[in-house]
Amino acid sequence: MKEIIVSSGFLAASFFAVALVSADQTDKEFEEMLESSLRSKGIVKAEEVLAQDEVQKQCSTSGVTSAEDMKAILDSQLATIVYPNDGKYLGDWKAGEKIAQSGKGRRFNDKPDTVNGGNCYACHQISNDELAYGTIGPSLYQYGKIRGNSEEMIKYTWAKIFNAQAFVPCSYMPRYGHKGILSEQQMKDLMALLFDPESPTNK
Amino acid sequence: MTIMNMKRLLIFFAGVLSICTLNSSVSAQDNTSEEIEKYRELLADGNPAELWELTGEELWYREAGPKNKTLETCDLGKGPGVVEGAYVEMPRYFSDVDKVMDLEQRLIYCRMMIQGLSREQATERPFGSAGNSSDIEALVAYVTGQSRGMKIAVVVGHEKEKRMYEMGKRFFYFRAGSHDFGCVTCHSGENKRIRLQELPNFMNVEQARKSYGSWPAYRVSQGEVRSMQHRLYDCLRQQRFPEAIYGMDLLTAISLYLAKSANGGTYDAPAMKR
Numbered sequence: 168m169k170e171i172i173v174s175s176g177f178l179a180a181s182f183f184a185v186a187l188v189s190a191d192q193t194d195k196e197f198e199e200m201l202e203s204s205l206r207s208k209g210i211v212k213a214e215e216v217l218a219q220d221e222v223q224k225q226c227s228t229s230g231v232t233s234a235e236d237m238k239a240i241l242d243s244q245l246a247t248i249v250y251p252n253d254g255k256y257l258g259d260w261k262a263g264e265k266i267a268q269s270g271k272g273r274r275f276n277d278k279p280d281t282v283n284g285g286n287c288y289a290c291h292q293i294s295n296d297e298l299a300y301g302t303i304g305p306s307l308y309q310y311g312k313i314r315g316n317s318e319e320m321i322k323y324t325w326a327k328i329f330n331a332q333a334f335v336p337c338s339y340m341p342r343y344g345h346k347g348i349l350s351e352q353q354m355k356d357l358m359a360l361l362f363d364p365e366s367p368t369n370k
Numbered sequence: 371m372t373i374m375n376m377k378r379l380l381i382f383f384a385g386v387l388s389i390c391t392l393n394s395s396v397s398a399q400d401n402t403s404e405e406i407e408k409y410r411e412l413l414a415d416g417n418p419a420e421l422w423e424l425t426g427e428e429l430w431y432r433e434a435g436p437k438n439k440t441l442e443t444c445d446l447g448k449g450p451g452v453v454e455g456a457y458v459e460m461p462r463y464f465s466d467v468d469k470v471m472d473l474e475q476r477l478i479y480c481r482m483m484i485q486g487l488s489r490e491q492a493t494e495r496p497f498g499s500a501g502n503s504s505d506i507e508a509l510v511a512y513v514t515g516q517s518r519g520m521k522i523a524v525v526v527g528h529e530k531e532k533r534m535y536e537m538g539k540r541f542f543y544f545r546a547g548s549h550d551f552g553c554v555t556c557h558s559g560e561n562k563r564i565r566l567q568e569l570p571n572f573m574n575v576e577q578a579r580k581s582y583g584s585w586p587a588y589r590v591s592q593g594e595v596r597s598m599q600h601r602l603y604d605c606l607r608q609q610r611f612p613e614a615i616y617g618m619d620l621l622t623a624i625s626l627y628l629a630k631s632a633n634g635g636t637y638d639a640p641a642m643k644r
Binding site: 193196197200201203204205206207208211212213216217219222223226227228273274275276288289290299300301302303337339341342346348 | 533536537540541543544545546547548549550551552555556559561562563564565566567569606607608610611612613614615618619620621623
């Protein structure tokens with residue numbers, strides 16, 4: 168009997184020892200695995216990717232993020248948004264269509280001078296002419312026609328493209344402005360693709 | 371006809387067929403999967419991957435390396451030389467190296483230990499291209515083909531397997547880089563597509579089984595059999611992640627996580643894909 172108590176005590180102790188080391192050790196083990204298995208290539212620098220920003224860290228768990236955490240993400244990301252200085256939001260929808268089609272940029276096989284695309288069609292339906300669209304995001308077909316072009320709607324849409332996590336914490340949509348993926352002019356052109364009455368999106 | 375010539379001929383036909391069948395579907399919304407299904411039916415039992423399997427079998431039994439040995443004594447986890455059913459239990463813990471390895475790491479190990487190759491030689495050209503075929507892809511095709519029709523049955527029992535699984539799971543949810551992408555971005559929702567490509571949801575056991583159970587695969591668009599490591603390597607490239615170094619632990623960790631989520635499914639590869 169004594170033996171049983173002793174050995175179960177030992178088992179419990181070793182169980183807790185394992186559980187206690189785990190969190191820290193797992194972090195360290197994970198970091199080491201990433202560092203030893205991934206290397207910089209071309210324009211992608213391993214150390215830059217592996218140094219996640221705060222939002223990326225918080226959005227990398229399988230658990231539920233608390234309401235406070237979500238609010239903190241929304242607030243911090245809303246503060247990043249930069250609106251165009253000239254107050255003009257709509258560029259050329261034809262240029263916007265090309266940006267929405269292109270999935271180029273920021274991969275290790277892309278050149279430093281590759282013009283980044285938005286790759287919008289990978290995830291969204293936009294113009295009715297492009298049938299090869301993805302479904303990770305909602306349909307944007309008739310975006311402007313349905314929503315109108317009030318200043319509020321235009322500014323909201325700009326902000327959404329600039330940093331989607333200002334509205335949906337841990338959104339899967341890239342933060343195109345905040346991370347410098349698209350230029351201000353490129354975002355204006357995408358805005359035109361969404362709002363211009365002549366754009367095939369609104370036909 | 372030599373195997374290489376047969377291979378070239380079949381690839382040629384596969385190419386012609388793919389142009390005929392796939393081009394017509396470029397503008398058609400949900401047709402891609404259907405067209406590939408038709409293409410599979412056309413070739414019926416003639417998946418070009420079989421030629422990689424044959425080449426791999428030849429390589430397995432061919433004396434090679436400084437030690438001039440075959441791979442017949444390679445232990446893939448079920449004892450020296452047992453190839454049948456080995457893949458559906460991998461990645462797994464190997465006591466001789468006190469490490470969890472996936473098939474590709476184990477092949478590197480066997481080719482180094484048994485045949486005497488250097489690590490550099492054993493990891494040379496993991497991914498083939500036209501005119502530069504990969505011995506690794508052929509060996510992988512052979513070994514995986516010997517598990518066709520069996521149940522995926524990886525075990526996460528040994529402490530090191532549990533650690534490796536935990537690492538893989540963590541990576542699945544790891545979001546980073548220019549675009550904030552992670553595996554989770556594309557593989558955790560139902561009925562999702564990138565453009566027309568349907569995406570398996572790894573939270574859904576049936577989809578996990580179907581997807582994991584169909585790699586490696588002959589990629590019609592690339593004219594090569596692509597291994598699991600290649601699939602993951604290219605996912606990471608599109609994620610805007612750094613380059614995955616061939617044969618390192620991270621891809622083994624993800625593979626173990628995916629394999630575990632596919633457990634119980636029927637393994638049906640090397641398959642054929644877009």
